[in-house]
Amino acid sequence: MVFRRRSAVYMLLVGALVLFLGPFAWLLDTALKAPDELRALPVHWWPHHPNLSNFRDALTHIDYFGYARNSLTIATVYAVLVTLASAWAGYGFARLHAPGKKLVFNVLLSTMMLPQILTLIPTYLLFAKLHLTNTYVPWVLWGLCGAPYLIFLFRQFFSNMPKELEEAAIIDGCGQIRIFWRIFLPQSWPVIATSLILSFSWTWGDYIAPALLLDDAHTTLAVKLAYGYVNAHGSPLGNLVAAGAVMYVVPVLALFLIVQRGFVAGVATSGLK
Amino acid sequence: MSTGQITAPGAPSPSGEAAARPGPRTGAHSARGRRSLSSRRALSFYVFAGPWVLGFLALTAFPLGYALWLSLTNADGLSDNSRFVGLDNYREVFTDPETMSSLARTGIFTAITVPLTLAAGLLLAILVNQPIRARGVFRTLLYLPAVVPPVGAALTFKLIFDRDSGAANGALDALNLDGISWLMDPYARWVLVTLTLWGAGNAMIVSLAGLQDVPKELYEAARIDGANTWQSFSRITLPLLSPVLFFQVITGIIAAVQSFLPLLISLDPTPRGVTAVPEGNYLFMIHVFAQYFANGRYGYASAMLWVLFLIIVAITFLVFKLSKGAVFYAVDPEPDKQSRPRTLGGK
Numbered sequence: 001m002v003f004r005r006r007s008a009v010y011m012l013l014v015g016a017l018v019l020f021l022g023p024f025a026w027l028l029d030t031a032l033k034a035p036d037e038l039r040a041l042p043v044h045w046w047p048h049h050p051n052l053s054n055f056r057d058a059l060t061h062i063d064y065f066g067y068a069r070n071s072l073t074i075a076t077v078y079a080v081l082v083t084l085a086s087a088w089a090g091y092g093f094a095r096l097h098a099p100g101k102k103l104v105f106n107v108l109l110s111t112m113m114l115p116q117i118l119t120l121i122p123t124y125l126l127f128a129k130l131h132l133t134n135t136y137v138p139w140v141l142w143g144l145c146g147a148p149y150l151i152f153l154f155r156q157f158f159s160n161m162p163k164e165l166e167e168a169a170i171i172d173g174c175g176q177i178r179i180f181w182r183i184f185l186p187q188s189w190p191v192i193a194t195s196l197i198l199s200f201s202w203t204w205g206d207y208i209a210p211a212l213l214l215d216d217a218h219t220t221l222a223v224k225l226a227y228g229y230v231n232a233h234g235s236p237l238g239n240l241v242a243a244g245a246v247m248y249v250v251p252v253l254a255l256f257l258i259v260q261r262g263f264v265a266g267v268a269t270s271g272l273k
Numbered sequence: 274m275s276t277g278q279i280t281a282p283g284a285p286s287p288s289g290e291a292a293a294r295p296g297p298r299t300g301a302h303s304a305r306g307r308r309s310l311s312s313r314r315a316l317s318f319y320v321f322a323g324p325w326v327l328g329f330l331a332l333t334a335f336p337l338g339y340a341l342w343l344s345l346t347n348a349d350g351l352s353d354n355s356r357f358v359g360l361d362n363y364r365e366v367f368t369d370p371e372t373m374s375s376l377a378r379t380g381i382f383t384a385i386t387v388p389l390t391l392a393a394g395l396l397l398a399i400l401v402n403q404p405i406r407a408r409g410v411f412r413t414l415l416y417l418p419a420v421v422p423p424v425g426a427a428l429t430f431k432l433i434f435d436r437d438s439g440a441a442n443g444a445l446d447a448l449n450l451d452g453i454s455w456l457m458d459p460y461a462r463w464v465l466v467t468l469t470l471w472g473a474g475n476a477m478i479v480s481l482a483g484l485q486d487v488p489k490e491l492y493e494a495a496r497i498d499g500a501n502t503w504q505s506f507s508r509i510t511l512p513l514l515s516p517v518l519f520f521q522v523i524t525g526i527i528a529a530v531q532s533f534l535p536l537l538i539s540l541d542p543t544p545r546g547v548t549a550v551p552e553g554n555y556l557f558m559i560h561v562f563a564q565y566f567a568n569g570r571y572g573y574a575s576a577m578l579w580v581l582f583l584i585i586v587a588i589t590f591l592v593f594k595l596s597k598g599a600v601f602y603a604v605d606p607e608p609d610k611q612s613r614p615r616t617l618g619g620k
Contacts, residue, residue, distance in 0.1 A: 121340060
């Protein structure tokens with residue numbers, strides 16, 4: 001009975017794995033096919049002469065490294081700033097008290113419900129007036145403010161730290177900034193890691209904001225990838241798209257696989273407790 | 274990180290106050306000492322919350338006000354002489370058949386994907402919670418698609434469902450069936466649903482966290498009492514999991530009504546161009562983009578987004594009301610109420 005049930009679990013899981021990993025397999029498969037194989041009928045399940053030239057061409061057909069550098073710059077700058085700023089604000093919400101705090105906190109929570117695009121249209125017009133489009137200043141500004149979700153994450157973490165931590169420091173004459181910087185922040189590396197990874201991959205994956213705010217030279221890989229691979233007649237080059245997409249997705253997946261243990265726990269518990 | 278308290282985040286009255294108890298009190302016993310200490314503490318709260326508050330005012334509140342103003346004008350981004358048109362844009366939102374049908378389509382999309390994702394995530398969570406070999410590997414691999422950036426996911430699905438070179442038609446061909454134009458009507462909507470479901474690993478992880486908090490003793494007790502698998506699932510697992518499922522329903526709806534994945538699936542290989550999005554995938558957000566980018570109707574697009582926001586708020590409120598009896602909190606969602614210091618206006 002138990003044995004039968006267990007093998008049913010394995011069968012269902014293996015079936016799910018095939019469905020969930022199949023798309024990755026097809027992406028890789030397409031990236032390894034020669035260009036004319038894409039037009040072959042019937043469809044070639046495996047590339048007959050697998051080679052890596054698509055990857056080379058994908059790197060040169062568009063200025064791949066240039067766009068990747070843009071993406072990397074935006075994502076790194078934003079991730080570092082937003083993590084620090086969110087920890088900063090999260091500490092205030094977790095550990096300090098002031099009149100009006102509840103109101104501020106409720107505003108913070110309700111901004112999570114705002115459709116991002118609702119503020120993005122006027123923000124675009126605003127930045128255009130300030131001549132900040134085609135620069136990365138908007139990401140710096142967004143980063144410095146912190147993100148509500150990450151603030152919430154840090155707040156939850158800091159709330160659960162023992163009182164004794166700061167009591168001793170206060171007796172020693174530490175100010176709140178020192179307590180935050182020297183005591184609380186160093187203790188919170190699991191949240192810092194989660195926040196860095198989340199915010200990095202949001203920005204790496206974001207399409208709307210760069211499409212709106214950046215021109216062709218400053219834009220990110222996510223935007224360029226979506227329309228950059230066409231031949232002289234404007235028809236899409238499927239295998240270059242696939243090769244480009246593999247190189248775009250793999251760093252994110254690799255990062256995730258390296259940190260997944262702590263990350264999955266962080267994501268799972270963040271919003272819930 | 275676990276406190277053993279399960280609350281629904283984003284609730285109108287969150288447990289915020291309760292969990293964040295005021296900091297420790299030092300030896301300041303005189304009223305005056307306490308006041309100066311608490312005002313210093315209040316000041317430091319604003320030092321810490323300040324950057325967010327400023328950012329909120331400049332980058333959220335101001336743009337929101339601007340969006341509200343825009344929605345009352347006929348601004349098009351080209352001419353400077355946009356003028357106040359009152360509620361005309363809002364009237365148009367509710368009378369334009371294209372806007373209304375895209376809204377209805379978004380409702381159907383949400384009604385299909387949210388329950389399916391929830392069910393798939395729950396099923397997978399139950400499976401990877403079984404005492405089996407390599408379940409860590411299963412968890413990781415099933416979660417993997419949820420990590421793929423939307424553009425990468427959309428491109429991948431475009432390749433799979435390509436008319437000529439895609440795997441889907443390859444499979445049909447192997448079965449001697451005719452190929453299908455998957456990315457066009459009437460099939461495009463199912464490609465979109467499949468693509469959305471591909472990320473069910475997220476729901477799996479959240480449900481899994483909930484499952485792991487269910488005390489094992491409850492199942493043992495139920496088994497001794499003669500409960501079968503279905504009974505312990507429906508009487509123990511589901512009620513204890515309901516706050517987690519409720520959280521997913523709310524966040525799922527909010528995400529689904531804002532979905533712009535069809536834009537990425539139908540993206541034309543020309544800069545900032547969108548090929549005709551198949552009618553079945555012409556969701557509300559796509560209509561907003563079309564009005565905004567293609568027609569430059571900033572005013573009308575802003576009015577549409579305000580309507581969407583009000584709908585999100587209304588749905589969230591409704592789901593909260595409807596779920597009152599169905600969501601079961603093992604622990605009082607507002608803990609520590611009694612332990613609040615009396616100095617803060619306690620009874």
